[in-house]
Amino acid sequence: MIRVDRLFRLQRPSLDQAHQRLSVLILLFAAGFLVVAGRAVDLGVFQYAGDPAAPVNPAEADHRWQRAEIVDRRGEVLATTVASQWLYADPRRIQKPEETALALAEILPGQTAGDILRRFRRPKEFVWIEHNLTPSQVAAVNALGEPGLNFKTGSLRLYPHGRLAAHALGYTGIDGEGLAGLEKFFDRRLTDPARLDEPLRLSLDLRVQHAATDELALAMDEFQAKGAVALVMDVHSGELLSLVSLPDYNANRYATATPEQKRNRATYEIYEQGSALKAVTIAAALDAGLVRLDDRIDATKPIRIAGYTIHDFHGQRRDLTVPEVFTYSSNIGSARLGDTLGAERQKRFFRQVGLLSPADVEVTEVSAPRYPERWGRIHTMTASFGHGVSISSVQLAQAMAAMVNGGRLQPATLLADADRQGRHRGRQVISPETSAVMRQLMRVAVVKGTGSFADVPGYRVAGKTSTAEKPGQTGGYDHDRVLSSFTGVFPAETPRYLVFAMLDEPHGTEATYQFAGGGWVAAPTVGKIIARIGPLLGVEPRPADQTFIREAALLVQEKD
Structure with a gap:
């Protein structure tokens, strides 16, 4: 009989051999698993990294x-x-x-078949x-x-x-x-x-956006302009209810759009905006106590300075009151007011109303303004009527809103109030009293001046026309290439909304007697937009209150 302890000693080599074989199998299985896992990682990550059209990890x-x-x-x-x-x-x-x-x-x-075949051969x-x-x-x-x-x-x-x-x-x-x-x-x-x-x-209102786009496209086609901008802004919050840049593109097919179509003319393109800045100049002078409405400004003859001549398009050749400088859009009168302000005071005020820094609006296509490094006397005069300083249309709109909303600069925004979370904080730039005067002046400019085609019965539009000659290719300004715009606000007594329209290089028509200025092409466009969006925005039409503008209107004589 074999003893039990000897039996175990006889079986021990067999057990050890079985354990060794099992360990080898486990190791082989683990190695195989690592190979498969490694290949999966290679396919899932590294293989796709070489194909720019593929995601990093499709899973x-x-x-x-x-x-x-x-x-x-x-x-x-x-x-x-x-x-x-x-x-x-x-x-x-x-x-x-x-x-x-x-x-x-x-x-x-x-x-193409060739391109697909090349991919098949990778x-x-x-x-x-x-x-x-x-x-x-x-x-x-x-x-x-x-x-x-x-x-x-x-x-x-x-x-x-x-x-x-x-x-x-x-x-x-x-x-x-x-x-x-x-x-x-x-x-x-x-x-x-x-x-x-x-x-x-967003702050955008699709109904307002549609109306503004529609009317701007019609105007761009009628006057054969190369581009156009329209903005509708809440003057108190800075919220943009509409931002239109033409030509535009279909965002669903952006890859087929041209650079010209993709260019955001409202925020990226900067222009010498012209006479609209006369409102800023006059507001600065009034707020600083340098002039009163009934002061007389010498506009009897052109100003010659530093080899340049500043003249009026249809000069009155007489002294003008401040309301007349604004209503008749006198370059000479504005230049003299700018000269009264002085370079340092004017530059400081322009900076205060956001004209010398990029618009803080929520798109990435935003350009910095362009202005002289050395702000001399000639620059002060030309900047007072909107030349020599290039800004975006959104910068102009937010500055003009501050002129009429009680004097508070509220940066433009594309976010609705609930989403803004304090991102934009306004600041007082002129007194409420000066702002009230500016509302009168802008209403008079529509009732008795160059902005009459913007008026809409019941909505009491106030505003300012602008026709700015564009810089020439070899220096100076090109008389045949202009930027025509109108900045309107309504209702004039207590403005709620600003509407801006700009046409880049428009051409006059028989209906405009071949004129292509802001009063002829942009002001009617703003009027048509206001007529469409006023009811949508709940602005109640009512008769104009002529007593509102009596003080300023009495200081404006009929044109000679």
Whole structure:
């Protein structure tokens, strides 16, 4: 009989051998798992990194490309994200590369068979073919029966209103990143996972935007202008209810837009805005106590200074009261008021009303103003009537709003009040009393001056025309190329809204007697916009109160 302890000693080598074999199997299995996992990481991350059209990690794409909606002040959707089908290929499994490439080129506009075939020949297991296919395109691809073609559910940033407000909204790229406008400015906010269900609410009103775009496009076509801008602003909050830049583009097809169409003329383009700055000059002089309304300003003859001549378009050749300087848009009178202010005081006031710093509006396409480094006497005179200082239309609008809203500069914003969270804080720039006088002057300029075509029965429009010759190619100014604008506010006694329209290089027509100035082309455009948006905004029409402007109006003689 074999003893038990000897039996265990006889079996021990067999047990040790079994343990060794099991350990080897475990090690082999672990090694195999690491190889598979490593290959998966390579396919999921590194393989796609070489293809600029592919996301870094398709498995995470759906989450990474989610964006919050953008809505107007009334909750109308301006930008949203929807699911879409993206076509990709595994070149190793494409059975008939040439035939498949030709067929796909027929299904996908903008794609060529040669380009698709080159992608098929890449030494990869994954290449993108096309993003955002329509249902009919998906069906056509499936009908090819090619096993190497597959779909992935991606996302598409959709702008339901196409061209409307395109320059304010901007657009996103294929990878979901904001590339322009609000989409770029608020990219982090719109992609914050904690706020994806919280729409970004804008100050824009889709109804107002449509009316302003419609009327501006008609004016641009009628006067054959190369570009145009329209703004509608709440004068007390700085909220922009409309921002229009023409020509524009369809944000859903931004890749096909030209640089000219993408250019935001309201915030990015800067211009010598012309006579509108006479309002700023007069307000500065009145607020500083340097002049009174009934003071007489010498406008009997042109001013010659530093080799330049400052003259009036239709000079009165006499002394003018301050209301007459404004109503008849006298360059000579404004230059003398600027000279009275002096360079330092004028420059300080321009800075105070936001003309010497970029507009703090929520798009990325914003330009800094351009002005002389050395602000001499000649610059003071020319700046007083809007030459020599180049600013954006939004800068001008917010400065003009401050002239009439009680004297408070409220920076322009594209955010509705609930979303602003104190981002913009206004400041007092002129006294309420000076602001009240400016309202009178702007109303008189419409009733008795160059802005008469902007008036709308019941809405008591006040405002200022501007016709600025553009700088010439070889110095000086080009008399045949002008920037024509009108800045209007309504109702005049207690303004609520500012409406600005500008036409770049308009041409006169038979109806305007070939004139293309602000009073002929921009003022009527503003009047038409006001007539359409006044009822939408709840502004009640009522008869004009002539006693409101009596003091200023009595100081304006009829033109000679």
